[in-house]
Amino acid sequence: MSDMQDMEKTESEEQIARIAAEMRLANDGLSDQDKAYFCDARPQAVEPYRGIMEKFANWARSQSLWILGFGTGCGAIELRPLMTSRFDMYRYGIQPRPTPRQSSVFVIGGYASVKTVKRIVRSYEQMQGPKFVLGLGSCTVNGGMYWDSYNTINRIDYYIPVDVYITGCMPRPEALLAGFNRLKQMIREGRCEGMNTYAENFDWYKANQKQIIKDWNMPDYNW
Amino acid sequence: MVDVKQNSQRSKFPPVDAVTGKSRYNLLSGKYLKIWQGPQHPGITGNMSLELTVCGDEVIECKTHVGYLHRGFEKLMERRKYIQCFPLVCRICVPEPDFNEYLFAAGAEELAGIEVPEKALWYRTLTLEMARLASFLMWIGGQAGAFGMATIGQWTVTMRDYVLDLFEELSGGRIYHMYIIPGGVRSDLPAGYARRVEDTLVMIEKVLKDIDLAMMHNAVFKKRAVGLGVITPGMVDEYGITGPNARGSGIRRDIRKDLPYLVYDQLDFDIITEEGGDAYARTRVRMRETAQSIDLIRQMLRKMPAEGPFFRKLPNVLHWKVPTGQTYVQAECTRGEYGFFMVSDGTELPRRIYVRGPSYTHAVTLMERLAVHVNIADTAGLMVSLHTYPPEIER
Amino acid sequence: MNAILTKALYTLISLFVITNYGLLLGGTMARVRAKVQGRIGQPVWQPYLDILKNNFKRTGIYHGVMFYLGPVFRLAGGLGTYLFIPAVYGSAVFSNFSFSGDLLLVMYFIFFGQLGMALGAGQSGHPYSPLGVSRGLAQMTAFEVPFALAVIAVASQHQTLSITELVAAQQGGILNWVAFTNPLAMIAGMISFLGMTMGNPFSVVIAPQEIPIGPPTEMQSSFLGMLQTNRAIFQGAKLVLFMNLFFGGATNIVSMVVKTFLIYLYTVVVGASFPRFRTDQSIRFFLGVPTLIGIAAVVIQML
């Protein structure tokens, strides 16, 4: 079984390399009319500040986490108790935000179907850095209950960089709070550079995404 | 206010070309604006999206897009044994997974000819009603939130959390209980459970009274909800509308009464209907059904048999071959008629399991019809008032 | 020369105080709202952290010149509103730039920020932004009517358009307040204040559920930080204005804090207990009863 997996692995790696080589970032799939609306720049890795300034910035970031209001899967159902008086995440400076532009944390709520992955990628790219991703539920780790489904992906970290996983099906609100605390700690330690990881390995991520999203009708990078 | 006549004269389909299915509105004319509500949007129920064409503030065309949550349950169940399906089915519907568990169990039992002990029937009914209570509490908060009243949502979701605590005590799981299994239920009620249920019910009743005052008698809420998304009685059969959406239009339909399952024929309750068919009538139906659900739970705790087995031993479930046959079992969930169509071909694996979710018609065809000529600010409220839930559409 | 420098110093102090006061008040009111909902709520200093976080963002999207200028206009509107209102009557530091006729200028500035925001939001290119802007401007035009009528009633009552003189006329006891000498104007003004603070039931402009979250849909990073700073200043300015107009102003900073807190609490309590109006409904609402009350107030003054 492991042999077969290895073989498939190399095969898909080759495929990724091929897609990456073919890929150009000039939004070539778009019509001329649409091209004008989108930028064709690649994401750039941004150097952090140095010394105490970055420490201070990270502290401020960790104290004000704004979740993108996008319930991508069934995990979103436990976000609602988390927001309300039983668990009250506002106490920790965590609050939901309706637009990706203003939010800094993306909670992947469990399984992600291919159709949703496309929206996840788009929303993730629209968020302004530094941005953090929380993988919620076992489905984001290895597919969970739906490991053999033809429409849900198995590993979300092949498509966007993930900072913290919270396992379980479903993870309890307490587990979510623990995950958020872990994320805060990691931010303060300066270990959450997922945005730079994404920029540096952009070709790899993009090739992975293109391998499953068959009708790619959006710009290659949505800022 | 309620322009029923005008509503019924509208065309059956949203104004799309019958042949190509494309929109008749030319977006390049500059008169119309196309906006997407969802999937990334706080005003949408779950993960789905509405493609709205608006002219000014008025929606003139609506198209529902689903499939963001498609996991291929029906395909997955075809390659799992019956007992392996059982942890999978509850994940079809998150707010009230117990209906999936019950229907799967009932279908399998009917095909295999298994009798369930009397006590298990009571336990099943109890969990179903508790799930209904939890789901309705969440819905009330959602409907208030869709009109901008966050306070109600905070109250009810907390109350729902206390119901989830009861579930946790019963089955060990907050969201997915996996309590109802083929052959009965998984465990007996813990000691003193009835008293804790009663405590929670008292608490919920108090909050419901507050909500009735703050929401149902609120002038602004009435202004928003009355006359929004009118379902005429004639539309009910045409669009396959079931559940509170139909009862809000004065149609007396409730599977609990029409085709009594479990122990509903031993319980004392009435079908709740309201006149009007608008979002306000639907809200009233659901508010009253929440109270009814509390009453039913009390009745059950009173009438429930104390002694007896709660589980009938199955044959070795790993080799459990269900005889050839097909059946359709249905139950009244919070949104309407929930059903499982199960086909067995005599092997260890089910041949086909089809899940009939009420949102299938409510969220797609009905929503596309009702959203036309609605103010764009009301689409979220309209959507919530139909109580749609996307995973049961695409499964 | 020296006088100008002193004035500049006083202005800075005044601005510093109102910014911090506005931020802390915002944080406190979030906690009050949370209490109504049965929660503990965010820390009082959370607005500071949010602004810091937004300004520490590493990237920011630029949509054109007007996109830059939108938040700047908004901030100018907030500052302008505040700087022409005497915050504490008789205090050299907090009297700001009040002059005779400043009431009209303040009314203009309240509108100004929104217009600037409309330009910025329009250039962001997001369809939600113009929807939100059109809702905001329509609603604003509506609540300006009762507000203007209330202001006319108050101005004709005291025969002045200077806020300082209005406050001076209300000194000497609680019964001299406009709230008691001219209750109709106060009622019309306080109803339009609900619209001005954009809390429920008039929050459809920035409502997340009703399609747009409004003009700031595309605003991010330091743009959003600037908007948040402005919101604190603007909120403080509006509270001080209404305190001066209807509730006798304040002679020291403590009475200012108490009065503005209570006025703010009124909007929060109303906001926590009502859903939102749609835009057309709120316009109908403002042009109905509040406008009639305002007209009655003016007519009574004219008689």
Add this chain to the structure above:
Amino acid sequence: MNSISAAASAGTGSGSGTGTETGTGTGLSGERFPVRERFPVWKDKFSLVSSMIQRQDLAFVQVPMQTTVAFITHLRDLEGYAHLVFFTAIDYIEDGIFRLTYMLHNYRRHHDLGVQVDIPREDAGMESIHHLWPHGATYQRELKEMYGIDFPGSPGVDESFVLEGWHDIPPMRREFDTKEYSEKTYYPRPGRVTYDPTEYMKEKLYPSEAETW
């Protein structure tokens, strides 16, 4: 033809179905809808192939492809089966057929009737029912996508419903292997171990009990 048909005729012969705890006949006082009496009428008019009574409130009938839509229209307009509960397909790959099931509900009689029709798997197509129920178009859109069954004339039937950019064979067909597809496409995380539950239980958990099975 296949096992279901055999069971169907057996069911018709033996009378009451294998109803279990779903409250067969216990709830409603008074007589149930005597659907059996309708079968000869339908057989004359619409040449019923087979019929089967599963429970007192549920029956299945099988009709030929040509008379299906006429039969459903008759049921809807004249017999009170006005509610289309669902419409789906079952794939009998070994017989080379899809079995379409239209589940209709009669609210007056509280009776469910499943109308089944076999259509060939090759070049599968069926008459559309979107003119009878608007939501029939949605079911047909789904069937087209999931099984590749065509419904000419149904609005928007060629649009994708839940899948997006699907290039493989329609996923609900039996020959489509979802596990293989998933492993090929979605980078399974190494470390997942699968035991055959039968073997595992025999060896590890119940070495004594396993012998009895």
